[in-house]
Amino acid sequence: MIGRLWGCFNPPTPPKSSDAIRFGVLGAASIAPYSLFIPAKSHPEVIIQAISARDRSKAEAYAKSHGIPEVKDTYQDILNDPNIDAVFIPLPNSLHFEWAVRAIRAGKHVLLEKPSVSSSAEAEILFNLPELDQPNGPVLLEAFHNRFYPAWALFNSLVDPADVEHVESRSMLPWWSTSKDAIYFNYNLAGGTILAMGTYNFAALRMLFGQSPDECTSCDVKSYTEGIHDKCDYDFKATFRFPNGGTGVASSTLVGETVMKPSWVTVKTREAVIPNDDLPAGQQQYQKRELTLQGLIHGAFWHRIDIKEINEIRTKHGQVVKQWEKTTSRKAYTWKEAGGEFSHLPGEAHWMSFRHQLEQFVNKVKGRKTQHWVEREDSIAQMKMIDMAYEKSGLGPRPTSSFK
């Protein structure tokens, strides 16, 4: 584990290929080193070429500390540079829409931090931009990094959406690791825990049900009520009704308890009949399954998949003859460990979800097959679910950009 964690932050640095994708970065954001710069080190086809920040001296210091060769005066200067192929947008959520639209119109590929935008109204416009459908048009990806990680892919493959009855997912950040002054607690910057963290839990519900919810049936929030923080939720629990009749529950907090707990998701399936030729006539075996992924967001640090099978043999009159449970555990730090359909995919144990995501982004830009992807309709559906929750909470969706 220590070797893996060391490798996550100190990956090997192969030489760059002559046709590497040159990235420009909009904003000297704190997440960019983890979500892009470190993953780029081990990718031969990615160069972090340029950075800009609102304050040039900040951009210069940031460029120096991260070994970025060029500093531009403005975000727009990055978009205007023909030497830049792709941009990474780790701006406050409220600015994702405007800068993603500008970048796509400038012909740049876009890796866009999660959540993609602030509202479904913005998502409908951004992900339906005509430029995206042109031959060799720009690639746009919402950086939903954890969905590219082997443990998530394996977990998802163990669940048949048709059998899912209940899904619950939780994430948290301890109170000491967050700040009221950060962008995620500023309403006008599209702040709020549902957008900042809940989006991971919401996506898990949608993926495992294989559907979007029909309705958010409850959304209890704890939120600030003053100044720029007004209407920013710091804690929430939301319940959704899915078209197959199932229920999904998602919760998160940005002011959680002192000890950090890994994010998780649990799926409960409906009871199914299991063929069992050893049983006497008139008896049948029934099974429910409960599957849990611990480490939903940062699987590379640690994760575990538990698969619990709850079995019952009953007579045709419903009398219980036998009951037993069996739990097995699995992990997948690499595709090889995930096995089966995944075993041939590339990756190392030190690849974090961000590195897996970058692998697929590059594949897409280079016109190769991608093994995992977040489709544009998927990102729109995600924002609809977030809007539903904010509506139900009474706080209302975050403001929509006036940029045209």
Ligand SMILES: NC(=O)C1=CN([C@@H]2O[C@H](COP(=O)(O)OP(=O)(O)OC[C@H]3O[C@@H](n4cnc5c(N)ncnc54)[C@H](OP(=O)(O)O)[C@@H]3O)[C@@H](O)[C@H]2O)C=CC1
């Ligand atoms: N994938 C992940 O694991 C994570 C993703 N995120 C996402 O990444 C994005 C950035 O988050 P994070 O790095 O934590 O945020 P930071 O506050 O560290 O960075 C935000 C950047 O946006 C720029 N910016 C531009 N306009 C404004 C403004 N009006 N107010 C404040 N900042 C502004 C900043 O300026 P400047 O130009 O001055 O540099 C800053 O560099 C968010 O969308 C967030 O949801 C965040 C954390 C983890």
Ligand SMILES: O=C1OC[C@@H](O)[C@H](O)[C@H]1O
């Ligand atoms: O987006 C995020 O994902 C993972 C968390 O660790 C991080 O702080 C959060 O903002």
